[in-house]
Every structure is written in structure tokens, then in C-alpha cells.
Amino acid sequence: MQRRRVLTFGSAGLGAIGLTLFAGWWQVDGPGAAQSDRLRPLALSDMNFRMVDHEGITVTPQSLVGRATMVFFGFTYCPDVCPTTLSDISLWLDDLGNDADELNVVFITVDSERDTVDAMADYVSYFHPAIRGWVGVSDQIAQAADDFRANYEKVPLEDGDYTMNHTASVFLFNPTGEFVSTIDYHEQREFAVPKIRRALKSGADTTS
Amino acid sequence: MRLTAKNTLLAGVLSAFGLTAILSAPVLAGGNDVVVEDAWSRASIGSNRPGVAYMTIRNTGNEAVTLTSIRTDLARMPEIHQTSTNAEGVSSMAPAGELEIAPGGFVALEPGGLHAMLMRLQRPMIEGERFTLTLIFADGAEKTVNVPIFGIAARGPES
Known part of the structure; x- marks a missing residue:
């Protein structure tokens, strides 16, 4: 998914790529992920x-x-x-x-x-x-x-x-x-x- | 006798009322244009818990009909309710209010959505039996439905 985004936005410049990757990381693995509406149940x-x-x-x-x-x-x-x-x-x-x-x-x-x-x-x-x-x-x-x-x-x-x-x-x-x-x-x-x-x-x- | 302008106006108004009354007649019979399909309900455990009934209400007429309330001798407080589930997965239930059904349209009362909630059951709902439920529309028309009672774990009208 991120690779495709890099290809899509490649011509837009490194800044855009960096921003896109950062946004993706933020939402999937970063602090943004903790903001999802549902928390995981405990073990x-x-x-x-x-x-x-x-x-x-x-x-x-x-x-x-x-x-x-x-x-x-x-x-x-x-x-x-x-x-x-x-x-x-x-x-x-x-x-x-x-x-x-x-x-x-x-x-x-x-x-x-x-x-x-x-x-x-x-x-x-x-x-x-x-x-x-x-x-x-x-x-x-x-x-x-x-x-x-x-x-x-x-x-x-x-x-x-x-x-x-x-x-x-x-x-x-x-x-x-x-x-x-x-x-x-x-x-x-x-x-x-x-x-x-x-x-x-x-x-x-x-x-x- | 010559009609004065005033009398002409009065006659016009009266005939307009008469015409309206005639035109209203088919609307008052709106309940006749309602067809109910696939009515079913689940058996209850005793009579303390609320019961539930489902059906599809179809308007075959040319005028919108508005379902305002329901009545049955089975429950002292029957009411159309709506179940909804929010983004957090929490389900809640609330009175649905009046339901307008467009000409040629339908409203489906089905598990997890709209349903006839039968509060204050007067007797247990027993599998294999039937009961009557009357739909009451805004124009005063009524439609009585004979509802079969299936098992507690029933899933649909074919059960």
C-alpha cells in the first residue's frame, strides 16, 4: 500500500512522499492508531x-x-x-x-x-x-x-x-x-x- | 332566483368542500392499499419480557400512508421501535415514531432494525399460536394482521 503511494506521488516530490509515508505510519502504527474508535479487549x-x-x-x-x-x-x-x-x-x-x-x-x-x-x-x-x-x-x-x-x-x-x-x-x-x-x-x-x-x-x- | 355574487362565492366554496370530501374518500380508505407480507414473531419466555413481531408493510396505493401506531390484545403497550448500532458496535433501541410509506414503497420490520415491540404482554407468546396485530394509519384506516408465533431462536418468516 505504501509502495503504491510512493509510485503515485513520486513525481510530486520527496516532501510529498515523506508526508504521505508519515501520515500512513501515523494512522497505522503511530500515535494516531491509538485513536481508533475501538480498543482491543484484554487477553x-x-x-x-x-x-x-x-x-x-x-x-x-x-x-x-x-x-x-x-x-x-x-x-x-x-x-x-x-x-x-x-x-x-x-x-x-x-x-x-x-x-x-x-x-x-x-x-x-x-x-x-x-x-x-x-x-x-x-x-x-x-x-x-x-x-x-x-x-x-x-x-x-x-x-x-x-x-x-x-x-x-x-x-x-x-x-x-x-x-x-x-x-x-x-x-x-x-x-x-x-x-x-x-x-x-x-x-x-x-x-x-x-x-x-x-x-x-x-x-x-x-x-x- | 338570481344568484348574487356573494351567493355564487358561497356556492363555490361549498362545492369545493364537497369536491374535497369526494376526493378524500379514497385517501380515507388508504388502509386498503396496504399489504402486509411475511409477518412473524418469536415465542416469549413467560410474559415479563417484551415480545417482538416483524413484517413487511407495502403501500400499493397512489398516496403516501403514515403508520402512526399499532394495537393488539396481546400487549398493553405495543410500539414500533428501531434498533440501531453505532460505530463503537453498541446497539440501542428507541421508539421509531410515525413511519411514512411512499406510494409503491414499503417498510420492512426485521431483526436488528425496525420491529413491533410488544411491551406489557398480557399472556405468553406460545410457539405455534397466532395473534392479531392492528396497524393504525394517520388517515384513520386500520389493517389487521394475523401473526404466527415461531420459536425463540427463529430467524425469519420461513422458520
């Missing part, structure tokens, strides 16, 4: 929270290390985005076939008030059996979102109830627990499954 082993899964077992991000991991934030009172994403995930898992056995799939609630262990157990039972639901107290949910660089916010509805805004991307980690990529909401399914396969194959020596 699972560097995260620091504790929750309970839908079977009542205490879980931590460290308990996921050893297998590739897919994580999605949501809440069980979510009428549109969460069931849609969970049914997408269920389809991806069907596509992966036996390879899905090598994958942790975790749905983390952002709604500490309403999502109890029982509510979560009931909810995840309608989707692919590999999906684990994690619930927790509010400060642990806040820490989890922080570690994943995810956002959520409680929003009152007109009827006195509330809904939750939340990051709807699916996070992918390799078996050693390093962040690999995200599958964004509305991303085409043909891109999603290869991304998951890449996370599954991404070994200890490949951290990108």
Missing part, C-alpha cells in the same frame, strides 16, 4: 472478574483459556438483537460441526437486576447447547465489560420498564486467550464462520 488471562454460569458454577475468564472462545454481551429481556445474535451463533455452531466442540461460547449478561441464574438457564436452553450464560453482580459485570472494552447502559422505557444498550459485537479469542477479532452485528454469515475457524486455529505462536 482472557489478564481479565479480572468472577461470575456464575447458568448452572450455578463460579466462572472466570481464566477458566476459558485452553480452547478458543466466543463472547457476546446482552440480556435476556432483549427482544430483538440478543435472540437474533444467539440464533446466528447457533447457526454458526451448526456450520462448524464437530469443530464447535473445541469452542467456548459465552453469553454475558449486562442486566444484573433481572438476569438470575434461573432466568439465564431458561433463556439459553432455547439456543445451541454449547452456549453458556454468565450472570453476576453489577460490579463484576462492569469489570467484565471494562476488560472486554464493551459498553452498556440502562435506558428507561416509557412503560416504566427499562432496556439495556450494549455492545452487540461477538468477540473471538484464540485457545491461549488472546483477542483475535470481532464479528460485528449484521456481518455476513460467510465472513463469520471463517473468522471463528481462524480463532480456533490461531495457536500460541500467532497472536494476531
Whole structure:
């Protein structure tokens, strides 16, 4: 990319080339890169929270290390985005076939008030059996979102109830627990499954 | 009797009103020009959580129609909502307000976008059952839709 730019702007003089290269470096590797809208999640082993899964077992991000991991934030009172994403995930898992056995799939609630262990157990039972639901107290949910660089916010509805805004991307980690990529909401399914396969194959020596 | 200028004017105004009333008649029947396709919904877990319904609303008429509200005996507070996802990947949901559908145009209520949010469910939405949802338009026309309920993990009208 930079080589092409050099060729394109070659006749414009060395100053322009230098400026172009500098601008490219600034945006890709330099201080400008840190300004991108999204921060990378921490490695699972560097995260620091504790929750309970839908079977009542205490879980931590460290308990996921050893297998590739897919994580999605949501809440069980979510009428549109969460069931849609969970049914997408269920389809991806069907596509992966036996390879899905090598994958942790975790749905983390952002709604500490309403999502109890029982509510979560009931909810995840309608989707692919590999999906684990994690619930927790509010400060642990806040820490989890922080570690994943995810956002959520409680929003009152007109009827006195509330809904939750939340990051709807699916996070992918390799078996050693390093962040690999995200599958964004509305991303085409043909891109999603290869991304998951890449996370599954991404070994200890490949951290990108 | 001779018509005075004043009377002529009055007659003109009256007939103009009459004409308007006649011309308005097809507009008042705007709901008849609305066709709803591919309506579907997902089963709920109990009745505490809001339900959702999706469909394509097509305006086959020559006048724009404006969907102002929805009504169903299934939910005390049904409302069209819009889900949107920002550059940071955060999804949020808000009332969509009135939806104008141009002549020959359509509005798609589909996962991750516009949807009929069924708040305050009066009873659980059970897979395999159906319910009726009435679309109410600005001209007073109404269109009642029979919506099938699919499973919680359903993805579309074909499920």
C-alpha cells in the first residue's frame, strides 16, 4: 500500500512522499492508531472478574483459556438483537460441526437486576447447547465489560420498564486467550464462520 | 332566483368542500392499499419480557400512508421501535415514531432494525399460536394482521 503511494506521488516530490509515508505510519502504527474508535479487549488471562454460569458454577475468564472462545454481551429481556445474535451463533455452531466442540461460547449478561441464574438457564436452553450464560453482580459485570472494552447502559422505557444498550459485537479469542477479532452485528454469515475457524486455529505462536 | 355574487362565492366554496370530501374518500380508505407480507414473531419466555413481531408493510396505493401506531390484545403497550448500532458496535433501541410509506414503497420490520415491540404482554407468546396485530394509519384506516408465533431462536418468516 505504501509502495503504491510512493509510485503515485513520486513525481510530486520527496516532501510529498515523506508526508504521505508519515501520515500512513501515523494512522497505522503511530500515535494516531491509538485513536481508533475501538480498543482491543484484554487477553482472557489478564481479565479480572468472577461470575456464575447458568448452572450455578463460579466462572472466570481464566477458566476459558485452553480452547478458543466466543463472547457476546446482552440480556435476556432483549427482544430483538440478543435472540437474533444467539440464533446466528447457533447457526454458526451448526456450520462448524464437530469443530464447535473445541469452542467456548459465552453469553454475558449486562442486566444484573433481572438476569438470575434461573432466568439465564431458561433463556439459553432455547439456543445451541454449547452456549453458556454468565450472570453476576453489577460490579463484576462492569469489570467484565471494562476488560472486554464493551459498553452498556440502562435506558428507561416509557412503560416504566427499562432496556439495556450494549455492545452487540461477538468477540473471538484464540485457545491461549488472546483477542483475535470481532464479528460485528449484521456481518455476513460467510465472513463469520471463517473468522471463528481462524480463532480456533490461531495457536500460541500467532497472536494476531 | 338570481344568484348574487356573494351567493355564487358561497356556492363555490361549498362545492369545493364537497369536491374535497369526494376526493378524500379514497385517501380515507388508504388502509386498503396496504399489504402486509411475511409477518412473524418469536415465542416469549413467560410474559415479563417484551415480545417482538416483524413484517413487511407495502403501500400499493397512489398516496403516501403514515403508520402512526399499532394495537393488539396481546400487549398493553405495543410500539414500533428501531434498533440501531453505532460505530463503537453498541446497539440501542428507541421508539421509531410515525413511519411514512411512499406510494409503491414499503417498510420492512426485521431483526436488528425496525420491529413491533410488544411491551406489557398480557399472556405468553406460545410457539405455534397466532395473534392479531392492528396497524393504525394517520388517515384513520386500520389493517389487521394475523401473526404466527415461531420459536425463540427463529430467524425469519420461513422458520
